[in-house]
Amino acid sequence: GQQVMQIPQYQHVQEGEDFTTYCNSSTTLSNIQWYKQRPGGHPVFLIQLVKSGEVKKQKRLTFQFGEAKKNSSLHITATQTTDVGTYFCAGINAGGTSYGKLTFGQGTILTVHP
Amino acid sequence: DGGITQSPKYLFRKEGQNVTLSCEQNLNHDAMYWYRQDPGQGLRLIYYSQIVNDFQKGDIAEGYSVSREKKESFPLTVTSAQKNPTAFYLCASSIGVYGTGELFFGEGSRLTVL
Numbered sequence: 759g760q761q762v763m764q765i766p767q768y769q770h771v772q773e774g775e776d777f778t779t780y781c782n783s784s785t786t787l788s789n790i791q792w793y794k795q796r797p798g799g800h801p802v803f804l805i806q807l808v809k810s811g812e813v814k815k816q817k818r819l820t821f822q823f824g825e826a827k828k829n830s831s832l833h834i835t836a837t838q839t840t841d842v843g844t845y846f847c848a849g850i851n852a853g854g855t856s857y858g859k860l861t862f863g864q865g866t867i868l869t870v871h872p
Numbered sequence: 873d874g875g876i877t878q879s880p881k882y883l884f885r886k887e888g889q890n891v892t893l894s895c896e897q898n899l900n901h902d903a904m905y906w907y908r909q910d911p912g913q914g915l916r917l918i919y920y921s922q923i924v925n926d927f928q929k930g931d932i933a934e935g936y937s938v939s940r941e942k943k944e945s946f947p948l949t950v951t952s953a954q955k956n957p958t959a960f961y962l963c964a965s966s967i968g969v970y971g972t973g974e975l976f977f978g979e980g981s982r983l984t985v986l
Binding site for chain 2: 762764767788791793799800801802803806846848850851858859860861862863864865
């Protein structure tokens with residue numbers, strides 16, 4: 759079945775450092791979503807990428823969708839303490855028996871030290 | 873304010889007891905979902921419903937049951953058959969059908985089995 763692997767599982771950074779989390783799917787995706795979950799909170803939608811090679815920016819956050827539509831990344835420039843939380847990718851399968859299925863990665867837990 | 877309301881926020885249950893988690897939404901969304909979240913794992917889909925009086929099993933439906941008698945409501949029952957029910961349960965909804973749009977999450981219900 760479809761698998762979505764996310765690395766790293768944990769990332770500790772000093773405030774001001776950059777951060778990147780990577781998402782890799784075992785199958786081709788039709789689109790990919792990113793969510794942020796603050797400690798003790800619930801996931802909140804950040805963005806959806808649809809096109810091959812797509813790059814989108816939200817202030818200090820840059821999202822990329824791979825050319826083969828099997829991987830994605832989220833990069834945060836100059837982290838702040840407000841960036842603390844778990845970042846999840848969620849891929850939607852493009853075909854086969856799992857067509858349309860949304861699968862979440864395990865998440866990357868980001869800690870930012872002031 | 874529009875949104876998803878889950879209750880209770882915290883719930884304790886003895887082994888062998890069934891428990892029902894409530895999920896209500898006033899977003900007028902057609903699709904609703906139940907996810908389970910365990911530490912170090914991504915969100916895993918329990919059940920989803922795309923229309924009233926219809927629902928489908930997700931990846932980990934065993935030991936759970938749902939109903940969708942009203943568009944606004946999608947309660948989840950954790951039965952005594954669920955072998956490891958202690959977890960954080962998240963209800964979500966989306967405007968479009970499964971796999972097409974962003975998910976809006978409730979604040980979650982944390983179930984602990986004593």
